[in-house]
Amino acid sequence: DTGVSQDPRHKITKRGQNVTFRCDPISEHNRLYWYRQTLGQGPEFLTYFQNEAQLEKSRLLSDRFSAERPKGSFSTLEIQRTEQGDSAMYLCASTQGAHYGYTFGSGTRLTVV
Amino acid sequence: DAKTTQPNSMESNEEEPVHLPCNHSTISGTDYIHWYRQLPSQGPEYVIHGLTSNVNNRMASLAIAEDRKSSTLILHRATLRDAAVYYCTHTLNYGGSQGNLIFGKGTKLSVKP
Numbered sequence: 001d002t003g004v005s006q007d008p009r010h011k012i013t014k015r016g017q018n019v020t021f022r023c024d025p026i027s028e029h030n031r032l033y034w035y036r037q038t039l040g041q042g043p044e045f046l047t048y049f050q051n052e053a054q055l056e057k058s059r060l061l062s063d064r065f066s067a068e069r070p071k072g073s074f075s076t077l078e079i080q081r082t083e084q085g086d087s088a089m090y091l092c093a094s095t096q097g098a099h100y101g102y103t104f105g106s107g108t109r110l111t112v113v
Numbered sequence: 114d115a116k117t118t119q120p121n122s123m124e125s126n127e128e129e130p131v132h133l134p135c136n137h138s139t140i141s142g143t144d145y146i147h148w149y150r151q152l153p154s155q156g157p158e159y160v161i162h163g164l165t166s167n168v169n170n171r172m173a174s175l176a177i178a179e180d181r182k183s184s185t186l187i188l189h190r191a192t193l194r195d196a197a198v199y200y201c202t203h204t205l206n207y208g209g210s211q212g213n214l215i216f217g218k219g220t221k222l223s224v225k226p
Contacts, residue, residue, distance in 0.1 A: 004156075006156075031212060033212075033213065033214070035214075035216075040218070041218060042200055042202075042216030042217050042218050042219055043157065043200075043214075043216045044216070045213045045214070045215070048212070048213060056213070091156050091157070093156075093157075093214075095212070097212065098145055098204045098212030099145065100162075101147065101159040101161075101162055102147070102149075102159060102214060103159065104149070104156035104157045104158070104159075105156050106154075106155055106156045107154075107155070107156050109154070
């Protein structure tokens with residue numbers, strides 16, 4: 001297993017466009033998390049899946065954000081009508097559970113121009 | 114709100130031990146303490162985690178205070194490759210929040226040759 005993969009690594013988009021990011025977790029990890037990180041700050045929790053069920057969403061996740069994890073495998077995070085404030089690094093992490101360490105992907109850096 | 118508090122920055126000399134402190138006064142009895150480190154433009158990398166007892170692994174040691182309100186990450190012999198931002202986090206287990214990691218701003222560790 002090569003760890004958690006995220007695609008793309010970088011995305012530049014015009015304000016108002018929709019973007020979608022993909023995360024492939026470690027195959028035996030049933031928990032998957034999305035975080036957002038801006039410059040100089042620690043990652044902020046966005047949403048969490050256990051298998052295919054989305055169990056929690058942060059209040060940071062506006063209606064323009066949606067996430068899926070079909071069949072409990074890979075996950076996608078979509079941002080509709082992007083705004084400049086959405087510019088950030090979007091990180092995905094997976095784990096077998098809270099008693100274990102979490103493995104993060106390298107992130108997708110989004111720039112909204 | 115749950116949060117962790119760490120020094121903004123610390124400096125160390127190569128080959129010397131480093132003690133990185135963290136306060137997590139809002140931690141509850143079932144929350145695990147995790148440490149991650151992050152290099153620029155990369156996702157966080159797992160270092161170590163624990164619940165109550167001190168923990169050792171090949172990367173570091175974790176010393177947890179008896180009341181669990183603080184912990185210290187110990188790098189026994191700092192190398193130049195240990196220069197990174199170190200995040201002290203803990204899982205948040207209440208209601209539906211199962212295992213979300215709560216990050217602060219981290220400590221930027223510089224290692225001098």
